[in-house]
Amino acid sequence: xxxxxxxxxxxxxxxxxxxxxxxxxxxxxxxxxxxxxxxxxxxxxxxxxxxxxxxxxxxxxxxxxxxxxxxxxxxxxxxxxxxxxxxxxxxxxxxxxxxxxxxxxxxxxxxxxxxxxxxxxxxxxxxxxxxxxxxxxxxxxxxxxxxxxxxxxxxxxxxxxxxxxxxxxxxxxxxxxxxxxxxxxxxxxxxxxxxxxxxxxxxxxxxxxxxxxxxxxxxxxxxxxxxxxxxxxxxxxxxxxxxxxxxxxxxxxxxxxxxxxxxxxxxxxxxxxxxxxxxxxxxxxxxxxxxxxxxxxxxxxxxxxxxxxxxxxxxxxxxxxxxxxxxxxxxxxxxxxxxxxxxxxxxxxxxxxxxxx
Numbered sequence: 001x002x003x004x005x006x007x008x009x010x011x012x013x014x015x016x017x018x019x020x021x022x023x024x025x026x027x028x029x030x031x032x033x034x035x036x037x038x039x040x041x042x043x044x045x046x047x048x049x050x051x052x053x054x055x056x057x058x059x060x061x062x063x064x065x066x067x068x069x070x071x072x073x074x075x076x077x078x079x080x081x082x083x084x085x086x087x088x089x090x091x092x093x094x095x096x097x098x099x100x101x102x103x104x105x106x107x108x109x110x111x112x113x114x115x116x117x118x119x120x121x122x123x124x125x126x127x128x129x130x131x132x133x134x135x136x137x138x139x140x141x142x143x144x145x146x147x148x149x150x151x152x153x154x155x156x157x158x159x160x161x162x163x164x165x166x167x168x169x170x171x172x173x174x175x176x177x178x179x180x181x182x183x184x185x186x187x188x189x190x191x192x193x194x195x196x197x198x199x200x201x202x203x204x205x206x207x208x209x210x211x212x213x214x215x216x217x218x219x220x221x222x223x224x225x226x227x228x229x230x231x232x233x234x235x236x237x238x239x240x241x242x243x244x245x246x247x248x249x250x251x252x253x254x255x256x257x258x259x260x261x262x263x264x265x266x267x268x269x270x271x272x273x274x275x276x277x278x279x280x281x282x283x284x285x286x287x288x289x290x291x292x293x294x295x296x297x298x299x300x301x302x303x304x305x306x307x308x309x310x311x312x313x314x315x316x317x318x319x320x321x322x323x324x325x326x327x328x329x330x331x332x333x334x335x336x337x338x339x340x341x342x343x344x345x346x347x348x349x350x351x352x353x354x355x356x357x
Contacts, residue, residue, distance in 0.1 A: 004216040006248040008209065008300075014280035022070050023273050026063060026294040030303060033059045063294045067272055071292070076279035079270075080123050080290045092119060096291045099268065100306040109312045110336075113238060114179055116268045116290050121183040124264060124288050125157050132156035134189040158188050163261065164232045166194040167223075168347075169201050169245050171317075172310030174328055175336070176236035178343040180266060185342060193342045194234070196350045197223035198325060201245045209300035214244040216252055222354045225256055233260045238309035240270035240287065241302045243277035250282050262286070268309070269293050271302045326351060 015023075036059065039052040068082045081092045098104055099112050134156040142148040161184045168177040181194045200220035204213040235246055246265055253260070263285040265278060270289035273296060278285050293302045306312070314328055329337065329344055337344050 002217070002219050004218065004248060004252045006214045006216075006244060006251065008207075008212040008242065008244065011242065011244055011247060011277045011281065015276060016280070019276050019280070022066070023276070023295075025066065026272055029059055029063050029066075030295040033063075067292050067294065070272075071275075074276075074279060076286050077270075077275045078123060078286060078288045079292050080119060080288070082292070083123070092290055095119075096269065096306075100304065102307070104312075106312060106315065110175065113176060113268065113309075113313065116238075117176055117179040117236065117266065118183065120266045120268075120288050120290055121180065121187070124266070124286075125161065125187065126155055134158065136189060154187060154189070156189075158190060158192070160232065161188050162190065162192045163230075164194050164234050165197055165228055167197045167199065167228075167233050167235050167249070168325075169199050169235060169237055169249070170325055171328070172239070172308075172313060173235070173237040174325060175313055175332070176238055176266070176268075177234075178336075178340040178347075180234060180236045181343045181346070182340050193346055195227060196343075196346050197228060197233075198347070198350055199223070199249050201248060203242075203244065203300065205299070208298050209242065209296050210298070212242060212244060212300050214248040216248050222350050224354065225253070225258055228253060228260060229258050230261050232262045232264065234264050234266065236266040238268045238313070239302060239305070240265065240267040240274040240278070240289065241296055242271070242300050243274035243281070246278055247281045250285070260284070264288065269302060269306065271296050274302075 033056060036052050036056045039048060040056065068079070071077045071079055071082060081089050084092070095112055095115055099109065099116070104112070132155070133153045136152045136154060138150050138152070140148045140150055164184060166177050166181045168174055177196075181196075185191055185193050198221060200217040202215055202217070204215060207213060233250075235249075237245075240246075246263075250260070250263055261284070263282055265285065265287045267287065267289040269291045270287055271293050275287045275289065275292070278287055293305060295303050297303055314323075315331065317323055323331065325347065329347065
């Protein structure tokens with residue numbers, strides 16, 4: 001078996017009637033938003049533009065309120081902007097606005113993605129009530145009158161973090177996965193560096209959202225099945241549109257007899273439908289997202305979204321010569337490679353030690 005294929009119809013079977021009703025309500029509200037956007041885009045006159053802006057604000061407020069109310073009852077969906085105080089929510093909102101902005105260049109986009117994953121890490125691991133503490137004792141550059149050391153308290157989450165494996169759904173997920181692994185390394189008292197499992201999965205973009213297929217290419221994936229059993233699997237992908245790629249991978253692992261202890265999916269933006277599909281299809285899965293967008297278009301892209309996160313992070317590949325994972329790392333340059341050098345070594349070792357699954 002060289003490929004594993006999951007169909008969108010299989011995903012939708014996991015949704016409840018209530019899920020479908022909520023998704024449909026978002027579709028209806030967003031259709032009204034699209035009509036308002038047409039007015040804003042054409043800007044016929046100042047008064048009508050002002051009214052359209054207020055209508056759009058009201059529609060987004062209503063969609064946000066409905067999604068917040070619904071997800072509050074779903075422990076498997078953790079939305080940073082719904083759970084944090086308004087002061088912190090403002091920080092996330094501005095960050096998402098910069099990522100969405102078509103004027104944001106690649107270097108800025110990388111910077112804001114790094115900030116986003118720091119916030120997501122805190123949501124999942126640092127902010128829950130944890131009275132146990134670890135102490136980091138660090139040597140400082142100050143040597144007079146003697147070598148100076150500093151003591152810093154951090155939450156004791158070693159036991160949770162040191163059971164994790166970073167699972168990379170290639171391309172757009174590569175740098176976010178490196179960022180999350182680095183956060184784990186810095187937050188454990190032992191400097192734990194996650195092992196990596198690398199999956200090559202893609203959507204068939206010739207199809208629509210309603211009949212989409214997700215194709216896991218085992219010949220271009222690098223992992224050891226046994227190393228994933230009983231582990232806390234972490235997936236980090238900037239955009240969770242349909243949830244299909246993650247579900248395809250986890251269902252394949254399950255079919256091979258691999259039972260993860262947990263599955264955590266970290267997104268900068270998640271569509272409501274994608275988050276629902278994951279929590280309905282995968283046991284013990286939690287979706288952590290900085291922001292939730294209401295709908296998908298017929299091509300399965302998030303609206304309002306931020307474009308192709310993989311292209312904005314990595315630059316665009318040509319169809320004739322797509323880059324492999326080592327080439328992508330090389331193209332990040334010395335700054336990124338040096339910052340995440342332990343992660344780069346881990347990824348390279350995974351590829352070299354496991355040339356085929």
